[in-house]
Amino acid sequence: MSEKGCCSPAPNKPRTVKVKNSSAPEKQCCCCSVAEPITKYDLADHWITGELETEKGKVPVVSTRLSFKDKFGAFKVRFNIGRMKYQINPGLYAVGNPDSHSPVMVSANYKLTFDSLRKELDGLNCWIMILDTKGINVWCAAGKGTFGTAEIINRIEKTKLSEIVSHKKLILPQLGAPGVSAHEITKQTGFTVAYGPVRACDIKAFLQADYKATDEMRKVKFTMRDRLVLTPVEFITAAKTVLFILGIIFVVNLFAARPFVAADLLTFAAAMVTGTIITPVLLPFIPGKAFALKGWLLGLIVTACMVWLNGWFAVNGVLLAIGYLLVLPSYSAFLAMNFTGSSTYTSFSGVLKEMKISIPPIIISIVVGCIVLLVKAFMR
Amino acid sequence: MKHKYLKDVSTLELSTDKCIGCGKCKEVCPHAVIEIENRKAQIIDKNACMECGACMNNCPVNAISVHAGVGCVSAVIRGWLTNSEPSCDCSGGSDCC
Ligand code: SF4
Numbered sequence A: 001m002s003e004k005g006c007c008s009p010a011p012n013k014p015r016t017v018k019v020k021n022s023s024a025p026e027k028q029c030c031c032c033s034v035a036e037p038i039t040k041y042d043l044a045d046h047w048i049t050g051e052l053e054t055e056k057g058k059v060p061v062v063s064t065r066l067s068f069k070d071k072f073g074a075f076k077v078r079f080n081i082g083r084m085k086y087q088i089n090p091g092l093y094a095v096g097n098p099d100s101h102s103p104v105m106v107s108a109n110y111k112l113t114f115d116s117l118r119k120e121l122d123g124l125n126c127w128i129m130i131l132d133t134k135g136i137n138v139w140c141a142a143g144k145g146t147f148g149t150a151e152i153i154n155r156i157e158k159t160k161l162s163e164i165v166s167h168k169k170l171i172l173p174q175l176g177a178p179g180v181s182a183h184e185i186t187k188q189t190g191f192t193v194a195y196g197p198v199r200a201c202d203i204k205a206f207l208q209a210d211y212k213a214t215d216e217m218r219k220v221k222f223t224m225r226d227r228l229v230l231t232p233v234e235f236i237t238a239a240k241t242v243l244f245i246l247g248i249i250f251v252v253n254l255f256a257a258r259p260f261v262a263a264d265l266l267t268f269a270a271a272m273v274t275g276t277i278i279t280p281v282l283l284p285f286i287p288g289k290a291f292a293l294k295g296w297l298l299g300l301i302v303t304a305c306m307v308w309l310n311g312w313f314a315v316n317g318v319l320l321a322i323g324y325l326l327v328l329p330s331y332s333a334f335l336a337m338n339f340t341g342s343s344t345y346t347s348f349s350g351v352l353k354e355m356k357i358s359i360p361p362i363i364i365s366i367v368v369g370c371i372v373l374l375v376k377a378f379m380r
Numbered sequence B: 001m002k003h004k005y006l007k008d009v010s011t012l013e014l015s016t017d018k019c020i021g022c023g024k025c026k027e028v029c030p031h032a033v034i035e036i037e038n039r040k041a042q043i044i045d046k047n048a049c050m051e052c053g054a055c056m057n058n059c060p061v062n063a064i065s066v067h068a069g070v071g072c073v074s075a076v077i078r079g080w081l082t083n084s085e086p087s088c089d090c091s092g093g094s095d096c097c
């Protein structure tokens, strides 16, 4: 796979940074007919500012500023608009003007991950080795094993890293550790692994401290802001199933004596917002430990308020009140439980236990509640 | 504010006999579950463990075992439906878990 050697009498390391627009990306390699480029890239991409000549071929230089396009792309991903693959090509990238002594950071080929890394590297000279994680962030990919020992070893070979840098040190994001066995990498490639901080913003401090992360840098936090940016996807995913429910309501309304009206839909929407947005945001402040319980509690409060506002606690609305108080808090509970997938502290065993305890009552109460609501709808 | 999840569920186990006190497990743990005391690893906050498996995979002498998995409801449901190991469906490219 690695065709070593033939190009090597290349210039004596005049590592020139070419400025963009100077020329079209052309293969200037001499003899080796089909030398695989270290990294496949397109100079037209706005985040690539130039290219760097190394002994083994050209490497793209990336910007440490995020442009409007990067931010807009991130926004679209957060809101789940357009199911595009937001990924970049695996390979080696340069930041600043690195040489054979510059540090090498390893990251995933999910563009959001890559963006949040490069924007913290302003003023540094370093290499970024991007793994092929199928466009998935470091944490998820480590769980699946695509950010893992085998891919790192494979990528070191493909990028000819050991000939581009003279040292034997990789910096991995700590969140990649579940997929990696550092001692295996050392055994097979000679590269040692230093686990960097959890958050990209601590990288400079980490480098200055001689590759030492403080205990604080090693801890995963899950701040309100972290949680808030995750909620739109939760909401939109839930909203997609709502179309199905609206369809059923439409059919029921054709025959119902008391059709569902705007007030019903608003009450439902409130429960949905409670489960997908309010519960995640307020997470640590809501009593209880299980996500389902937290969602149910808030759902109960919100639904009770809505029922009261709609005047359904009156005698002729009491079936509606019972029905909704059975269905909606359980629905919020289920949505809140889904947020375990986005959280950074729930364990598999914990989630399993929570599900085994909470799913049966959730289903029962939703089914009974729906029956009550249908009785109300068809009662003359 | 510190997050707390269900207690006494983690499958994390440490064999102090095998441990050589290298400290890798402490280094990779995102929840400060492990501390090194007297040149041996100690589990100091088991309830904070999220079973990510980082400590197990990075221990050079296999002194740690944990049933690593994703703590994600939709992954578990998918596992039940397809009768397989739970796994995330991150293939869509979005930020799932
Ligand atoms: S499994 Fe993960 S969270 Fe649990 S002790 Fe090991 S590294 Fe820490």
Ligand code: SF4
Binding pocket: B014, B018, B019, B020, B021, B022, B023, B024, B025, B026, B040, B041, B058, B059, B060, B061, B062, B063, B064
């Ligand atoms: S990684 Fe293994 S050997 Fe090293 S301190 Fe932890 S348990 Fe002990």
